[in-house]
Amino acid sequence: MKLHSQFLKLHSHYSGPAEIPVTLDELAQTLGCTHRNALHVINKMAALGWITWTPSRGRGRRSRLVFLAASENIALESMMQAISSKDISSALEGIRGHARTSSLQDTLQGWLLTYFGHHAEMHRDKRIDTLRLPVTQQMHTFDPLYMNLLAESFVSSHVFDGLIGRSGERGKFIPGLAHAWETDESRSIWTFHLRKEVLFHHGRVLTAEDVVYSFERMMSTSQRTLYSYIFKEIREVTALSATTVRILLKKPNELFLPFLCTSRAAIVPRDLQSIGEQAFGRRPAGTGPFKVVEMNEDTCVLEVFPYYFQGRAHLDRVEIIYVPWGLAPGPAETGSGGFHVIPNPQAAETASLSRIHSESSVRKFVTCNTKKKGPLSDPLLRADILSCLQEAPARPFTHTAQVPAAVLQIATIPQYAGDAEFIAGRLTQHGYSCKVVSVSPEEFKGPIRLKSDLIVFSLLRDQDEQLRLYDLYLTLSQHIEPRTRADIEGRLQMIAREPDPAVRSEGFKVIEDTLTRGYQLHILYEKPAETAYLPSVRGVTFNSQGWVDLRYLWFPPEL
Secondary structure, eight states: OHHHHHHHHHHHHHOSSSSEEEOHHHHHHHHTSOHHHHHHHHHHHHHTTSEEEEOOOSTTOOEEEEEOSOHHHHHHHHHHHHHHTTOTHHHHHHHTTTTTOHHHHHHHHHHHHHHSEEEEEEETTEEEEEEEEEESSOOOOOOTTTOOSHHHHHHHHHHOOOSEEEOSSTTOEEESSEEEEEEOTTSOEEEEEEOSSOBOTTSOBOOHHHHHHHHHHHHHOOSOOTTHHHHTTEEEEEEEETTEEEEEESSOOTTHHHHHTSGGGOOOOTTHHHHOHHHHHHSOOOSSSEEEEEEOSSEEEEEEOTTOTTOOOSOSEEEEEEOOSTTSOOTTTOOSTTOOSBOSOOGGGGGGOEEEEEEEEEEEEEEEOOSSSSGGGSHHHHHHHHHTTOSSOSSOOOOSSOOOSSOEEEEEOGGGHHHHHHHHHHHHHTTOOEEEEEOOHHHHTTTHHHHOSEEEEEEEESTTHHHHHHHHHHHHGGGSOHHHHHHHHHHHHHHHHOOOHHHHHHHHHHHHHHHHHTTSEEEEEEEEEEEEEOTTOBOOOBOTTSOBOGGGOBOOOOO
């Protein structure tokens, strides 16, 4: 693959005329190697038919270089080799400049249909079913406490279990590690009865002490964590016996049970500390249907855990491979981390594929920081700015407020940078000066939002939507002027005490309408999360986040 990268480097530097006069010294400088190594590289490329090389004798005389191979073909070949050897990082830099061309994407997409998906092989007279999945996010940890990405949460949901789970019906809870649970009249004391003889991947039996450790670890963390507003409201977790746990809340919270169904509330072993948190994040021990057997910057390999308490998964092995470019929707479109059996099929390919829709969708929106002293404290200016983002204004645009001379800072994370650039482009067309600041998800939770004027967010609308909305509006209230903030926080407190999900939904809609009328929130778009899969796939179901549940997938043998 190194030769491919060297070809792409030369092609990027010298492509243009059909015949290029160049010296070996110049080639060596471009390739960053010695004169001798440059000659060796050139001869290898010529032998492969990638170039023709006509040397000229005499120091300083120019030889002739002609490119025969198309750069996209070499980039494609390199990408295929990189994915096949699971060593993608070594090919990244050489291909990056070519990877977004439509012809390369179309060709590579077709090849992915054969490389990714289901593969079966015989090993010691036993059929091994492997599913290869591409992912467009690079994964760093599967520790429930430190995850930041949807891709990480997807894997974690197959490695760990929580006390309870969700059924396919909205609002209905089903047993998980706990086979039964009850609460008192105040709904602030919850008792969970654990299943017996549940095994962690490293062989130890789950007990109530593991549940206590998992929750106390959450409660004591200084990590900025999704749904922390719920577990920070836990007063005490106690093991009443080896299989009974009591959780005491500071006050009733009707979002507590939904929280227990999320990957954040996964139960980890209490001997985690002896493993070390960093090592645990890359090679965790959970109770789930799959265990992590390999994890590096490009690849995560899961193997079935045959002793899973809810029954063995049908698949034997899942290889999740990081594919970094536009092989799935770009940053402005992707919502579920690119986890599909086949990602983003082209229209021409749909005849051979069946398509299924989950109930989840992705909403992107921008909010205004009205807590910051500056131009956005003026509602007329906010209205002016947000009107620029309308798809098709009904009338020619005219400013209703004085356009500020100051540069408007737009904060987001890399996954939404495309949306932020779109916003900046629209505002620039209307006379506003903008600067996009893209930071890591962890930094995004910090003070960067309060220093910015506009903030780009995303909301995954799935079975956990109400949890996400609560967290979202609690976060948004931090950069909203005090009066509106007090109103939102008061409504959120009422929502948390409301047992009826439909009434809670109405409360969230009131908050959305309040922010929209005050020109503090603008919805950019909403798109459904879509999954395509091969006709041979059976058992396709979705978990609460709308992702394919790997536990139930299976493939009929070829008879």
